[in-house]
Amino acid sequence: MQADTTWDRFAGWERWPARILLALVAILVAFSAVVPISASRGHPHATPPTVAAALKKHPNERPRDADLALYDRVIERVANGDNYYRVVAEEHRAQRYPLRPAMAVRLPTLAFAEAAVGVPGEIVAAILLLALTLIAWWRRLAEEPGAARYRLVAMALLLTNASLGLNRTFFVMHELWAGMLLALAFGLHRPRSATRPGRYLGALIAAALALAIREHSLPFVLLMAAMAAWRRDWREAAAWSALVVIFALALSWHLQQVTAVTLPTDVRSAPWIALRGLSGFLSNTVLSGSLRFLPHWIAGPVVILTMLGWAGWRSPAGALGTLFYGGYGTAFMIAGRPENYYWGVMIVPALLIGLAFAPRALVSLVRAARRDGPQSAISSIG
Incomplete structure (x- = not known):
């Protein structure tokens, strides 16, 4: 054969x-x-x-890494009712962390979420996110050409890195949640083809959550919009493009809030x-x-x-x-x-x-x- x-x-x-x-x-x-x-x-x-x-x-037995300790303090103070942007400015200034340009300051989404749910909620969310990611990829690999015979190996390789999402030490790290959400969005997405309709709503929601946590998710969203346009799936392309526009407006507001609490003497970030x-x-x-x-x-x-x-x-x-x-x-x-x-x-x-x-x-x-x-x-x- x-x-x-x-x-x-x-x-x-x-x-x-x-x-x-x-x-x-x-x-x-x-x-x-x-x-x-x-x-x-x-x-x-x-x-x-x-x-x-x-x-x-x-x-619970060691000093926190400087970045993680900074996020800890911000979340704690937000949970106590303090204004996020005032807290960020004070904490960055105290630790000589950059406040300029405004992009050096993280989006507030994760701080508000973790202040609301606490550590128990973070643990539940991490387990749920990992489970959803594994299920999404198990199903996608069953449907993709040539993937069935490699599915168990691929899932084992997926678990190798995705399991790091359960490490509570890094729950305050924005990239941890955004990266897992992008992996989930990838697994949930089904492009339209001649033999099947497209399914992108779940992927769109997961990517939107990732984008709300870390702006580094934007290239993934732009790629999804471009690929949908390449397939001439204009409805999907419009959905991803609308997400980009909404995010641009939200990011603009965020940068304005950071600028409002920034002083000329604040530390400027080194070039990226x-x-x-x-x-x-x-x-x-x-x-x-x-x-x-x-x-x-x-x-x-x-x-x-x-x-x-x-x-x-x-x-x-x-x-x-x-x-x-x-x-x-x-x-x-x-x-x-x-x-x-x-x-x-x-x-x-x-x-x-x-x-x-x-x-x-x-x-x-x-x-x-x-x-x-x-x-x-x-x-x-x-």
């Missing part, structure tokens, strides 16, 4: 394009094994201070444009997830092969994953200082799903590169 290659993007590739891509992958794998993976300058592949503290001590290249992508994705436990020379190549897996999976999920993770990865190469490694939490929860498809993609690419004769135009379609 002939194997089904309809979901294998590289199966029908011509010899020379396959050889070029294979050479590029080999170069990236080699470089990823040696480029610095660091949370701060001068400490390659060091375990981030926040993560190291979480691994070594119980949350750092141009760290491949090191930026790898540092953010490795140190923000479970790959940090692996040796440097393994963790880096795993990220590259994961991206190959997404790219080689010819399916709606494969296309979205390639653009989603590739887009954020490119952004991490350009923006974000070494201490901003935790931005990677925005994408790591479901990132490793692509690794389940990497062996098939690599074998297919090698076969195409070794092919004796050119493929017909018909076999290359797709």
Whole structure:
């Protein structure tokens, strides 16, 4: 029986394009094994201070990381009825944290939510969010071309990083919740096709919650709008575009509130444009997830092969994953200082799903590169 290659993007590739891509992958794998993976300058592949503290001590028995302690104090004071923006200004000023530009101050959504529900509510919310994410992806993998045979492996890889969402040490971290919500939105989304109607309401709600918590979710929303427009699904494109407009208005209001409590003497943030290249992508994705436990020379190549897996999976999920993770990865190469490694939490929860498809993609690419004769135009379609 002939194997089904309809979901294998590289199966029908011509010899020379396959050889070029294979050479590029080999170069990236080699470089990823040696480029610095660091949370701060001068400490390659060091375990981030926040993560190291979480691994070594119980949350109730140790001093909090400076960032997390700041969020703790803000949430506590908001719970006591203080004005969020006045509290943020005072706490940032006291700790010499930047208040300028206004984008340096987090959106108030998470502080209000956690002040309202407390730690017990946070625990319930984290468990529920993880459960919904696992269910959403279990169902999506059952429906995507070629995914059924890899579903158990993909789910195990999903759980590897998504389970970090249950670490109560980081419940006050905005990226933790936003990243999990984006993974849920990805799993819930079903693009419209010739054989089935699209389903995007659940994904839209999850992404809207992520956007309300962390503005770094905006590229995902813009990507969803662009892909819907590419499919000529104008109703879905309009829904995602409306979310962008609503968020722009809310962000504008937030920035005005921050500006109103800012003084000319307040600390200004250092530039976020750092141009760290491949090191930026790898540092953010490795140190923000479970790959940090692996040796440097393994963790880096795993990220590259994961991206190959997404790219080689010819399916709606494969296309979205390639653009989603590739887009954020490119952004991490350009923006974000070494201490901003935790931005990677925005994408790591479901990132490793692509690794389940990497062996098939690599074998297919090698076969195409070794092919004796050119493929017909018909076999290359797709």
